[in-house]
Amino acid sequence: MSNIDRRTLVRGSLAAMMAGAAISRGAVADTSEPILLGVSGPLTGPNAQYGTQWKQGFDLALDEILAAGGINGRKLAYHFEDSQSDPRQSVAIAQKFVSDPRIVMELGDFSSPASMAASPIYQRAGLVQFGFTNSHPDFTKGGDFMWSTSVSQADEQPLLASYAVKRLGLKKLAVLHLNTDWGRTSRDYFINAAKEYGAEIAVTEGYIAEERDFRSTLVRVRDSNPDGLVLISYYSDGALIARQARQVGLKQVICAASSVYSPKFLELGGDAVEDVHVGTRYFPEDPRPEVQKFIAGFKKKYAGLEPDAFNAYAYDAMNMAAAVVKIGGTDRRAIRDAFAKVKDVSSVIFGTATFDVESRRVKGAMNAELVVRKGQFALWDGKPT
Template sequence: MRSFLSGSRRRVFAGVVIAAAALGSATACGDDQGAGTSGPVYFGVSGPKTGPSAEYGRLWQQGFDLALEEINAAGGINGRKVELKWEDSQSDPKQTVPIATKFVDDKSIIAELGDFSSPASIAASPIYNRGKLVQYGFTNSAVDFTKAGDYSWSPSITLDVFQERNAEWISKRAKKVSVVYLETDWGKQAFQFFEKFAKEKGIEIAYSSPVLPDSTDVKPILIKGREANPEAFVHLGYGPDGALVVKQLRDVGFTGQFFGGQNTPQFISLAGAAAEGDIVNGVFTPADPDPKVQAFVKAFKAKFNVDPGDFNVYAYDALHVLVKAAKEGGATREGVLKALKSDTQFTGIGLGTFSFDQKTRRPLNVKPIELILREGKFVPTGNR
């Protein structure tokens, strides 16, 4: 194509292009530092706001909202307001991958929180590690999650620890059980660990079967489990499927002890009276007399008019931990990583005071607590 610019105009135009390119380069360099030294500090959240796991995103949002209110009222990070950039993943691996790419490319984001399920997080881990952006999978209990690299961290107790404690507590109440578990990678791994520890602790698994996450009728499976004459029924899964299992378990006539579901308002509401006496693993109970816990419970109830549960606490604690890291290491991607690697003490409502094992990037010496459902609330059994 022929140019109609004169020589002088061509030189001016070229100068503008060079200046613009230089400005863009300078801006990009500044962005690489993690949003510079003024304006809000951003954390990315990859989590479910719609879809089958949306309830967990709602619980996260409550925990984040209270944490943000407290953090920003206290001056944020060195006077800078803390804000979240949330992308709805539906906890689907197909969506977490492009979200990870988006977050890595957004240089204002200094760390990422999520995703809800371990498979959804694991799918995105290579992108976060290549992009050198901390992926803080605060609800990811799958053992393999943190194996992706130096930028994958989780304060979550792993499935092997959960299932060893689960088997230990069950062995005190039953020696013969039937088990149902989610037909997902997470569910299969949970069952493998439970099966291993059940054998070690003298528990006979009389019957076992996977159940599809979107099942609406599992009675044929439960009838077979009931006919194996177990002393107790064990469910390895989430809240909604746990509620379905325990309600239909009672419908087919099983009246024995149930171990399963989750410490969430959704499970308690959906399961209703069928879950009375249910026993679960947990990290938190509003009945904990610790003054710090009671102050949190009071603030949460004042804001949302309900008691907090595990997933509110997971989100609340996660944001506080990353903010502490950014304060200590610097409000940059490398600053957050530096603090996670060097800080020997973090605190939370759910885990108390803890530190990270630098090899596994998991919390050290943290154990779940045993909770029992009494009149619509999970309370401690006294076992740890």
């Protein structure tokens, strides 16, 4: 089929799009054209920052994939559609992707409402929706075309609880969490694990994403007399809470979920995030080669910028997509089946990632116990703060 000329190909794809993708997809494949992934995510709107971070991670991974010879000689590329994390737009994008024969797989969306509203469309059309930041426990229950490398909170939170309770010896915890599906699910897993390890939960407070003022919340925390604060937060709100906690005179140990792991957390938090403990999936001095390659490559490509957790998720996701496409080729169903076949894909977050076919998620995230020392994330040396 490599002798189909370009004009025929374009006309063919247009016709296929017009007819609603009824035409067989294999017929328009051409080895000179890149293999195209569709990305649905926020580039404008309130979550725009995460879409930009995705792009950074994707682009780095794609550079490396191309340098290593691409996918059996073909280039891998993505087409990013801005959804503003709005379900109304993500469903339209989903229809666009499923009826575009060039798209072999979809990545995203960012928020659960946007991703899960589009899931029925991807499932019915038979296009894989690879929701690599979708930790909502029901995301992969949308169907056998929904796969996720988002670290399951059932995995991550016990690790954080073990850091806080077993390693730091905290016995009475105040939990502050983002009141979203992610924050709420995480909180429940955290509390269960912490209780199992013998800690007591003094108070839990859920806050909305737009919140900036936490002083009154922190008075409630203070009155409950905890010996440690646990933040199930993103980096911007996590930094705000840490700052205000110090301002209202709370001196307790602060322990935060991996989602705060970002140079922005240090920049926004300043002195207040000194000695904050963070359970993460990787850290800069991690000797693992995949981590060193990722960090060095990222700094080189982005003028010395330190990568953060969302960059890493996107980087891993693109590498996973490449591994899957290598096995599955460009047929959408074969790609779905390839997810079950990929083994031990090198991953910053998991070390090596292999899907659990039942849950369509990856288990066994890596664990690193970090602490902020002198304005930098460092491996915790076991000394109390």
